Amino acid sequence: xxxxxxxxxxxxxxxxxxxxxxxxxxxxxxxxxxxxxxxxxxxxxxxxxxxxxxxxxxxxxxxxxxxxxxxxxxxxxxxxxxxxxxxxxxxxxxxxxxxxxxxxxxxxxxxxxxxxxxxxxxxxxxxxxxxxxxxxxxxxxxxxxxxxxxxxxxxxxxxxxxxxxxxxxxxxxxxxxxxxxxxxxxxxxxxxxxxxxxxxxxxxxxxxxxxxxxxxxxxxxxxxxxxxxxxxxxxxxx
Amino acid sequence: xxxxxxxxxxxxxxxxxxxxxxxxxxxxxxxxxxxxxxxxxxxxxxxxxxxxxxxxxxxxxxxxxxxxxxxxxxxxxxxxxxxxxxxxxxxxxxxxxxxxxxxxxxxxxxxxxxxxxxxxxxxxxxxxxxxxxxxxxxxxxxxxxxxxxxxxxxxxxxxxxxxxxxxxxxxxxxxxxxxxxxxxxxxxxxxxxxxxxxxxxxxxxxxxxxxxxxxxxxxxxxxxxxxxxxxxxxxxxxxxxxxxxxxxxxxxxxxxxxxxxxxxxxxxxxxxxxxxxxxxxxxxxxxxxxxxxxxxxxx
Numbered sequence: 001x002x003x004x005x006x007x008x009x010x011x012x013x014x015x016x017x018x019x020x021x022x023x024x025x026x027x028x029x030x031x032x033x034x035x036x037x038x039x040x041x042x043x044x045x046x047x048x049x050x051x052x053x054x055x056x057x058x059x060x061x062x063x064x065x066x067x068x069x070x071x072x073x074x075x076x077x078x079x080x081x082x083x084x085x086x087x088x089x090x091x092x093x094x095x096x097x098x099x100x101x102x103x104x105x106x107x108x109x110x111x112x113x114x115x116x117x118x119x120x121x122x123x124x125x126x127x128x129x130x131x132x133x134x135x136x137x138x139x140x141x142x143x144x145x146x147x148x149x150x151x152x153x154x155x156x157x158x159x160x161x162x163x164x165x166x167x168x169x170x171x172x173x174x175x176x177x178x179x180x181x182x183x184x185x186x187x188x189x190x191x192x193x194x195x196x197x198x199x200x201x202x203x204x205x206x207x208x209x210x211x212x213x214x215x216x217x218x219x220x221x222x223x224x225x226x227x228x229x230x231x232x233x234x235x236x237x238x
Numbered sequence: 239x240x241x242x243x244x245x246x247x248x249x250x251x252x253x254x255x256x257x258x259x260x261x262x263x264x265x266x267x268x269x270x271x272x273x274x275x276x277x278x279x280x281x282x283x284x285x286x287x288x289x290x291x292x293x294x295x296x297x298x299x300x301x302x303x304x305x306x307x308x309x310x311x312x313x314x315x316x317x318x319x320x321x322x323x324x325x326x327x328x329x330x331x332x333x334x335x336x337x338x339x340x341x342x343x344x345x346x347x348x349x350x351x352x353x354x355x356x357x358x359x360x361x362x363x364x365x366x367x368x369x370x371x372x373x374x375x376x377x378x379x380x381x382x383x384x385x386x387x388x389x390x391x392x393x394x395x396x397x398x399x400x401x402x403x404x405x406x407x408x409x410x411x412x413x414x415x416x417x418x419x420x421x422x423x424x425x426x427x428x429x430x431x432x433x434x435x436x437x438x439x440x441x442x443x444x445x446x447x448x449x450x451x452x453x454x455x456x457x458x459x460x461x462x463x464x465x466x467x468x469x470x471x472x473x474x475x476x477x478x479x480x481x482x483x484x485x486x487x488x489x490x491x492x493x494x495x496x497x498x499x500x501x502x503x504x505x506x507x508x509x510x511x512x513x514x515x516x517x518x519x520x521x522x523x524x525x526x527x528x529x530x531x532x533x534x535x536x537x
Contacts, residue, residue: 051423075426083424089417091480092410100414104426148425185280 101148480528506508
């Protein structure tokens, strides 16, 4: 079991956003997390990753309790978070951004090797090595953001809305890239998404609502439009 | 008047070198910590008075006094970060709260040093000061050895800073933390440690500059803190947000303008002219001389 979250409660300061989250992620599995804005999807990822301390519950990563520990330690253990909005360091070059993605890697030769690996997946980045990341297009920025996470050769990637700001065609392409990473390296993926296209690559889906998991199941179950709509809209009761 | 121009430009370059060092040091701290570090002024006062105290009062060897002065002044800045900025950051204080705390810290420490050493300027004559301050005539320009040392130091340290930021991992990390602290945390950086590094590097530049400048002036003076602070503040804002090298450039420009103004107007006008120049430039280009609108996105 790559990740096992049990009865997780978390929030910002005294405010509780997640009331009771339990979820599992098997080795090499792709799990999607859907739900309306404000359901607590990003908060779930941020809490698992250690950016927000949990108020209650347990987070086990590869069998080890990691709740509340510093993100840097999770990164060292092969867990990465790709935050929402294709976040990169805009004033640094692509080369520097990737180096920062692999910040915790000791050896320079290893950093270079992994950078080449990222270029194999996203050749467009290799052509713009010394360009500032702020000048990239939305799609390229998202590739760079994913590339920064890939620098860590992650075993578990937490990815927050990789499709935001991308044209529909690029969304499909991006999801195919993620699927390819999963197939080639066996990396488990927990992807927060709003688009239906995520159903094409997900093994399992959690739907969140008001800080808890409302529905869980195979993508086929959600592909029924009625069911999907029910999951997305907050005003439709259970 | 034109005959004086080369001399004036040389003087401008020397003052510009001092201002550039001041600007770069402050900009490193400002862009990384996101704090308008008013207490930066105290590093200048502390470094120069410590050298004065160790070497001219206590009889410590000069080189040791200088090293100790730099180390203690830098240590003081790290202490300010540990006791004021980091706790306020952890409590998510608003920027103006941090600003007021910083000004308060500066005033308290300035007064403590003033009470210890008297608030009047003190003669700062190190054993080699006489040699360093004796002008040499090169062509028809007067140059003092200390002026040459100041310009050389500025070149070495600015090149050093450039290499630090563009070629070392920790240097790039300092920039990264300045752009987006949370993302830096996400890739696994110990952002707190990086902030201490930035504070230490910026303060070390300030300490070195303060000592060289006081040797050139031949005195230590409490007002150096405020003067340096205003230069630092203006050079940084004038350069544009997040532009560390730019702050060196604007510091340099300010030094030149100050001296060129003196060519045409009485020296009592220099300050007025300099700041009228800065304000006019900001009015024309509010994002700063080297600033870009895209550069703000990371904030």
